[in-house]
Amino acid sequence: MSLRRERMHAMKWIGLRLLFPVVAGLLFAGCGSLPRATDGPALESATSFGEPVAFADSHDFFTVELVGGRQLEVVYGRPDGDSVWLTEAEVEKWKSGRALLLRYTEKVGLELLDPASGRGLPVTRESGNAEGGAQRQPLDRWLEARMAETQIELQEFSDLAIRLWRSEVARLHKLATGRFGHLLTPGERKELQEEAAMWSRFQESQARADRTILKLPSGTRWPLEASQANLQVTRAYALSWAQRLEVLQTAEWERDAEAGPTKRP
Numbered sequence: 001m002s003l004r005r006e007r008m009h010a011m012k013w014i015g016l017r018l019l020f021p022v023v024a025g026l027l028f029a030g031c032g033s034l035p036r037a038t039d040g041p042a043l044e045s046a047t048s049f050g051e052p053v054a055f056a057d058s059h060d061f062f063t064v065e066l067v068g069g070r071q072l073e074v075v076y077g078r079p080d081g082d083s084v085w086l087t088e089a090e091v092e093k094w095k096s097g098r099a100l101l102l103r104y105t106e107k108v109g110l111e112l113l114d115p116a117s118g119r120g121l122p123v124t125r126e127s128g129n130a131e132g133g134a135q136r137q138p139l140d141r142w143l144e145a146r147m148a149e150t151q152i153e154l155q156e157f158s159d160l161a162i163r164l165w166r167s168e169v170a171r172l173h174k175l176a177t178g179r180f181g182h183l184l185t186p187g188e189r190k191e192l193q194e195e196a197a198m199w200s201r202f203q204e205s206q207a208r209a210d211r212t213i214l215k216l217p218s219g220t221r222w223p224l225e226a227s228q229a230n231l232q233v234t235r236a237y238a239l240s241w242a243q244r245l246e247v248l249q250t251a252e253w254e255r256d257a258e259a260g261p262t263k264r265p
Helices: 003-010 020-030 138-150 154-178 186-214 222-259
Strands: 043-045 048-059 063-066 071-074 099-105 109-114 119-127
Touching: 048 138, 099 138, 109 154, 119 154, 119 222, 138 154, 154 186, 154 222, 186 222
Parallel strands: none
Antiparallel strands: 043 048, 048 063, 048 099, 063 071, 071 119, 099 109, 109 119
């Protein structure tokens, strides 16, 4: 059994039919607070950043390692697709030290851009060594840097972070049902759409409950603590979708491998 197949079987518990209440309930308890930034990227605007990085190596399980040891999980383009995204075969030809740009915009999301070709790779999450009990993500680094440079209020920071992590949920869901839609049956696509609708309803009901309670005088830090708790749930849910994308990409790789070498890059 190949390493990728073993990894795929080991991750079956994630499942493509995992419903939101289970995800939120399990991940909320284990998601730690964001560590303090020490090396945040330069800021370009209110909702974007660009961080120069350098390529070191590409690994199994769709991971690109950067000089310095950071590892990014990416989504490769299909070799028989429209070539908007770089393929695994193209990245494997890169030499160590190649200049890249890790950038984020709220409209596009997180991307590892190759300036030489003008093409890039969608980034789903940063893997590798965890810090403070929770893996630090590129979006965490940017948000921490923005808070440190602008001295914004904690409430404003939490509201902005929730908004951007919600955008990540939508982006990763779109990647799952779009880029990997060919792996799903109509019934499976419907289930994922129903889960997305459930998540949206949860967010709306959560906001209504918060507004109701905020009307009551309390003289406590409850509003800020509630906002930070909402941030942890949203962030954890986005990262659960990153795990699902790894399952889908592994399934696609296995399918192509079984189809024969002529169908693979």
